[in-house]
Amino acid sequence: MSGTGARGRGPRQRGSISASTVRRRLKDDALKPWQYRSWIFIRDPAFQPKAARILDLYARTFDGVPLDEDDYVISSDEKTSVQARCRCHPTLAPGQARAMRVNHEYRRGGALAYLAAYDVHRARVFGRCEPTTGIVPFMNLVTQVMTTEPYASAKRVFWIVDNGSSHRGKAAIDRLAKAFPNAVMVHTPVHASWTNQVEIFFSAVQRKVVAPNDFTDLDQVRDRLRAFEDRYNATAQPFRWKFTTYDLDDLLARLDRQTADHPGESSIAPAA
Template sequence: MGDNRLPPLVLTDDERVVLQGWASRRTTAQGLTVRARIVLERAGGHSNFVVSARLRVARGTIARWRARFIADRLDGLADEPRPGVPRTITDAQVEQVVVMTLESVPEGETHWSKRRLARKVGMSSTSVGQIWKAFGLQPWKTETFKISPDPLLIDKIRDVVGLYLAPPTNAVVFSVDEKPQIQALERTAPVLPGTPERRSFDYVRHGTVDLFAALDIATGQVIAKVTDRHAAIDFRDFLADIDAHVPAGLDVHVICDNLSAHKAPVVQHWIMQHPRFTLHFTPTYSSWINQIERWFAELQRRCPDRGVFCSVDQLTTALHTWIDIWNKDARLFTWKKTADQIIDHICHYCSRISRPAH
């Protein structure tokens, strides 16, 4: 049903194609999408009242964009320049801030602060902060790294990552490690609820436990065992627990780090007696490649970090409870990087830190 008081809205074939493209959300401008739909609906002969009900916009808005389209066609649907203060910071000044942040430091200091750099370049600290944010610069932050000196670094990366991305058939792959010295801490004062939660900085320690854990990379399920130590014999016994959980007929691949307990004679003797087990060792100083470390971080954040435990038994019960809850709704940690990508990244980093400036 049309609106007889307004002249008909006629579109050319090219205009209709462009408007249909905008209306189908192939543009990032949400307002332009709505405007295109308004024009198409009005060109279809629908009244402002009908279009308002369909698109849930005010009739005055429909009339305004219809009039702008008639006056300027497609160009009339674009946003008009908005009033505002003219730009005062030039591209050269932006480049100066970025270059100084990345390639220099203030005298006697290790990095720039917003206010120090703002005084140096002659602009406000807010402007410096906005430039840093736009370019992702955070000069106050530091990260640590360690390049593995393992002579078999490349071979071990390919071995472990290969198990993640293409696990062998008729086999189970476990990421295994120990989390030692989990403390049973009791705060000296009751924890006060709120956001953030408040707790006393001092505590009474009631002992520690060690946690052995094996993450099934295919299911996210975890086999765990709490002990009072993590000697070689304890690792051997944990391997026996894994053996009891895995159905007969399946090979077992265990990814673990280079702890001496993992290579002890008692462990090697057990492996020889259980030929379906194969140990795969991560490169030295490369715990990041062992997926169980990601699970340990989840456990630490959700259970021990904010827990209050008056005894080792309470801590042990809390750990077992959390692990049981995890296994009821286990989720996978998906490995995405290939071995070549990791090796290329390491080589690129080594190239950067080997330059004369370093």
């Protein structure tokens, strides 16, 4: 009878546990090692004033003075390497209780760069497709916007950009001002793309235009992007941006307190 359970129920597996019990206990456990949050070190010594300047512009203020009616705020960036992936078998449309089916194999149909300028307060987007990114493609986008009313005759047009090579540093500021004297370039802090509202628009482009990436060629990509711009401009409202300079100061103060408690982690900030 050794090794046999009571009443002939067979060998008892000591320490065994069902899969459902494992799932239930992991769900209730305080430690969840499969979950994580991203963070990034603040590398820009002027992080606070740079970020605050942008947040103030979103709140229609510049250097402590309210913006005029003929002041505009443009958030701009580039989405690199938008590919045309030609699937080897036709995509199957979704059906009842069945998700869309996209074939894993594809043929590369080339790639392009999508540049966009987003008017923060008017929810209007200007986009263009270029073979690649760079100074010339970016200035093409600037010209597209700045030769259009109301920006052509505006008092000031603030251009919020990141620190990419297409518009980095004082040289880019001077280049923009020389081409369009009423344009003011404002850089985000280094590694702070979350302060640039156009990234929200690019997120929508990725979800609603690019995915699941089933295009016959780059012309179809361009057509889809233009059609999305038209619909967006006809229906969109400005983003309800809630993160203010007060929130920024509170965040940095909390990070300073964390520094005192955990030396070596002084530069941790939320990543977009």
